[in-house]
Amino acid sequence: MDEIQGIFFEECAEGLAVAEQGLSAMRAGDLSSETIAGVFRAVHSIKGGAGAFGHAALTAFAHRFENVMDEVRAGRIPATPGVTDVMLSAFDILTDHVAAARGTAPLPQDSAVLAALENVLETKGVGVGGGATAAPAPAPATPDAPQPEAEESDEDEFGFRPVGVALDIFDATEEPVEPDWIIDFAPSHAALANGGEPLLLVREVEALGGSIVSVDLSALPPLREMEPEQSYLRWTIRVPASIEEAALTDCFDFVAPDSLVSIARAESVVPATSAAATDPLDQTSDDIADAEPELSAPVLTLVSTTAPSPSAPTLERASEPAAQTIRVDLIKLDLLLNLVGELVIRNSILADRLTPADQQRVELPELARLTRQIQDNVMSLRAQPIRQAFSRVPRMLRDLSAETGKQVILETTGETTEVDKGVIEKIGDPLTHMIRNAIDHGIEPPADRIAKGKEAQGTIRLSAEQKGARIFVRVADDGRGIDRVRVRAKAIEKGIIQADAQLTDEEIDQLICAPGFSTAETISNISGRGVGMDVVRSNVEALGGRVEIASTPGEGTTFTMILPLTLAILDGMIVRLGGQRYVLPLANVIETVQPAPGQVKRTSPTNEVIDMRGQYLPVKRATDIFDLPGSNRSLEDSLVVIVESESAGHVGLIVDTIDDRREVVIKSLDQNLYPIRGLGGATILGDGSIALILDIEALVASNSFNRFTPKGIAA
Amino acid sequence: MSSLDHRTANKQADRKIVTFSLGHQTFGIDMHSLIEIREWEEPTPLPTVPSFIKGVTNLRGNVVPVIGLAERLGWEPSKIHARSCVLVVSIGEKQAGFLVDEVSDIVSIGDQEIQPAPDVEIGEPSVILGLVRVESRTMEARGDDTGQMILLLDLDGLSLTRHLELVA
Numbered sequence: 001m002d003e004i005q006g007i008f009f010e011e012c013a014e015g016l017a018v019a020e021q022g023l024s025a026m027r028a029g030d031l032s033s034e035t036i037a038g039v040f041r042a043v044h045s046i047k048g049g050a051g052a053f054g055h056a057a058l059t060a061f062a063h064r065f066e067n068v069m070d071e072v073r074a075g076r077i078p079a080t081p082g083v084t085d086v087m088l089s090a091f092d093i094l095t096d097h098v099a100a101a102r103g104t105a106p107l108p109q110d111s112a113v114l115a116a117l118e119n120v121l122e123t124k125g126v127g128v129g130g131g132a133t134a135a136p137a138p139a140p141a142t143p144d145a146p147q148p149e150a151e152e153s154d155e156d157e158f159g160f161r162p163v164g165v166a167l168d169i170f171d172a173t174e175e176p177v178e179p180d181w182i183i184d185f186a187p188s189h190a191a192l193a194n195g196g197e198p199l200l201l202v203r204e205v206e207a208l209g210g211s212i213v214s215v216d217l218s219a220l221p222p223l224r225e226m227e228p229e230q231s232y233l234r235w236t237i238r239v240p241a242s243i244e245e246a247a248l249t250d251c252f253d254f255v256a257p258d259s260l261v262s263i264a265r266a267e268s269v270v271p272a273t274s275a276a277a278t279d280p281l282d283q284t285s286d287d288i289a290d291a292e293p294e295l296s297a298p299v300l301t302l303v304s305t306t307a308p309s310p311s312a313p314t315l316e317r318a319s320e321p322a323a324q325t326i327r328v329d330l331i332k333l334d335l336l337l338n339l340v341g342e343l344v345i346r347n348s349i350l351a352d353r354l355t356p357a358d359q360q361r362v363e364l365p366e367l368a369r370l371t372r373q374i375q376d377n378v379m380s381l382r383a384q385p386i387r388q389a390f391s392r393v394p395r396m397l398r399d400l401s402a403e404t405g406k407q408v409i410l411e412t413t414g415e416t417t418e419v420d421k422g423v424i425e426k427i428g429d430p431l432t433h434m435i436r437n438a439i440d441h442g443i444e445p446p447a448d449r450i451a452k453g454k455e456a457q458g459t460i461r462l463s464a465e466q467k468g469a470r471i472f473v474r475v476a477d478d479g480r481g482i483d484r485v486r487v488r489a490k491a492i493e494k495g496i497i498q499a500d501a502q503l504t505d506e507e508i509d510q511l512i513c514a515p516g517f518s519t520a521e522t523i524s525n526i527s528g529r530g531v532g533m534d535v536v537r538s539n540v541e542a543l544g545g546r547v548e549i550a551s552t553p554g555e556g557t558t559f560t561m562i563l564p565l566t567l568a569i570l571d572g573m574i575v576r577l578g579g580q581r582y583v584l585p586l587a588n589v590i591e592t593v594q595p596a597p598g599q600v601k602r603t604s605p606t607n608e609v610i611d612m613r614g615q616y617l618p619v620k621r622a623t624d625i626f627d628l629p630g631s632n633r634s635l636e637d638s639l640v641v642i643v644e645s646e647s648a649g650h651v652g653l654i655v656d657t658i659d660d661r662r663e664v665v666i667k668s669l670d671q672n673l674y675p676i677r678g679l680g681g682a683t684i685l686g687d688g689s690i691a692l693i694l695d696i697e698a699l700v701a702s703n704s705f706n707r708f709t710p711k712g713i714a715a
Numbered sequence: 716m717s718s719l720d721h722r723t724a725n726k727q728a729d730r731k732i733v734t735f736s737l738g739h740q741t742f743g744i745d746m747h748s749l750i751e752i753r754e755w756e757e758p759t760p761l762p763t764v765p766s767f768i769k770g771v772t773n774l775r776g777n778v779v780p781v782i783g784l785a786e787r788l789g790w791e792p793s794k795i796h797a798r799s800c801v802l803v804v805s806i807g808e809k810q811a812g813f814l815v816d817e818v819s820d821i822v823s824i825g826d827q828e829i830q831p832a833p834d835v836e837i838g839e840p841s842v843i844l845g846l847v848r849v850e851s852r853t854m855e856a857r858g859d860d861t862g863q864m865i866l867l868l869d870l871d872g873l874s875l876t877r878h879l880e881l882v883a
Contacts, residue, residue, distance in 0.1 A: 338775075338776045338777070339776070341776050342775075342776045345776075580759065580760065626762030626763060627762065627763065628762060667776075667777070667778045668778075669761075669771070669778060671777070671778065671809070672777065672778060672779050672780055672809045672810045672811060673768075673771070673778075673780045673809075673875055674875060676761060676762070676763060676764065677763065678762065678763065679761075679762070682759075682771060682778045684773050684776065684778075688773055689759060689773065690758075690759040690771050690772065690773050690778060691759070692759065692761065692762075692771075
């Protein structure tokens, strides 16, 4: 049950994201019917699921929200900016309600927003449903999704099904009159296994006044073959004509996919064998009971206008257009990815053991190409647009603006950049802290901004882009910039640095990420608890990334999270350090040289340079940095790999030998351990042994990790 | 649903312990945490890690750290010999391999048999879950009934990332 609830909340989160996107688009002037219908559907499914799980407060609120959305969708209330604003605030409360239902937040105060919604209904709702504001709007027979009627049944009598299904197929195309309803319902075989409770649905219909006409037992296998988790039954239920169709469709709002559901007037009865009752036949409903079902060829007929191809499961078409997706457990994906990784390794073992001629003979290159394609595809399954992480920002900005009185515009770019799901999940908190920090410390109050000749509204630019194997996520504000004098004073006061420490501007900026540092004069509830930027840095480093800060006094501050695209393939150079194999990312390699005598010179007891055609480049000994055995290997026996780094430009890295060049699959070290400075991960080589992947940026930034102390912090 | 939980919980009160030796001591871990027992194989050493982390090894495509358990617990580091083996365990969501001297037995004990360990640990709380006295099968065969003390390990306390969490 908890698991199903979990699915429901997952769907809520997705629904909220869709709704927020839609509302933002509406606010920006996109009033297309698809956008509006998208918001409506999102709110509608949240309401439905909430009803099923008995979250009364959430259901009630979503219901009101949905009423207004429905009016807007039908064009009876114009989506003016004012109305959209009310809906945005309703959206915020809806988000809070979902959190409350989940137990992660207290129940929100929704009376003000409810009143605003009522007001919208009352003042603008001059159309069909505008009569009684408190009453649910009547079900319009629009082609999108019927407006559910009967609030009672929404809240209490909902079915059990957390699987969202759009209601397109239940279009009320007939005259809603006279004959009783006949419902034909056969849950999919997997319904029970998926957590469905067909019996509850049937009881629900009974509660509406329905009576079971017949139950088809023909699919029941002999007892010993019966699977307890499969459903074999098929019900035919008669419901009085007075019941609204929407109330019936609501009952089946959350049936398992692939279930057969048909709702039709009794005159259109067909033998229960070919399922749905659509076309008027000459049988009376009583015949249904007698009709001997033959399930050999289940023909699924649908309600009038929407018949899909007969072989398609009834509800397949009903899934929402945006959701051409299948929900897969992440664990399964990870397992698949691991297995594909193994496949790649097996491939390279084969390549190692076969001569080139033999490789051609068994078409190994083709196999390798295919394997690579499979791997790319599997990895793309885990990649998600970073929009998911960005989606919570607009809401946060609205709250923070209201709290601080600072006005902020958000500009977002690159939200379609695809990043591994694991990374997206983990950058949420750092992103939140960075945004809070930007508003709390960066953006000035409107009066100050005007005094400085800036726009009264501050701007926060949120961007994501992929560069090589890294993702850059930036939060840039146009606020006051880092006050280095104050930061320095604070750091001295907190004992983070010595009073006489000589620090560059960049080093001072980095101090705000030091543990326990906070410059906020008063502790606000936004940031200033002295944990924010510290958390950002440790979270990002735990992901194998780093944080860069660039600030110009008076003009603003930019925080950049540089993150790895985890679980990727890397083109690597296999080198040896202290006899051990390591992988050097080929993307960083410029060239390799065998140093001639005298080409490498000392500039200090701990620093060396290499003369590259007249240009002196710093040289690092990888074995020294890691304190590996064999550090005293002679330079003439070694090779210098010139690598390119973001932070230090071209640097020579001394390695023992170069073994090979090959593609490797990155495995994270922190999956079972913790991130190790200087290592970007590990990989499994053709012989099954492990080689560690070097992190060039971290390597060139230091002479020794054992003696490493954070830059700029007094040692 | 909840009554079912209770039933299973009671059933599990009788727990199975895998016992193994480190030097002259006998330790035990909950069998539920054990993934597999492997022969010792030299792992790939990691730079800049504490010396008790022997390196990482390939466990069916997973990169798993190998811990010198004796050293981790403050004893003399184990010497590798023919019966040395690695117990692969799950700690929370992570996996780790523990180098041990010899796997001895699997015993069933009731929760009530576990005595809390007196506070004589290695300056670090909660690595030892408790002490249990068991008679092993081999002892019974010999007619020896003095029993043997097993130090039951708390795997969560041995998590490699615990010190990181404490710092954070």
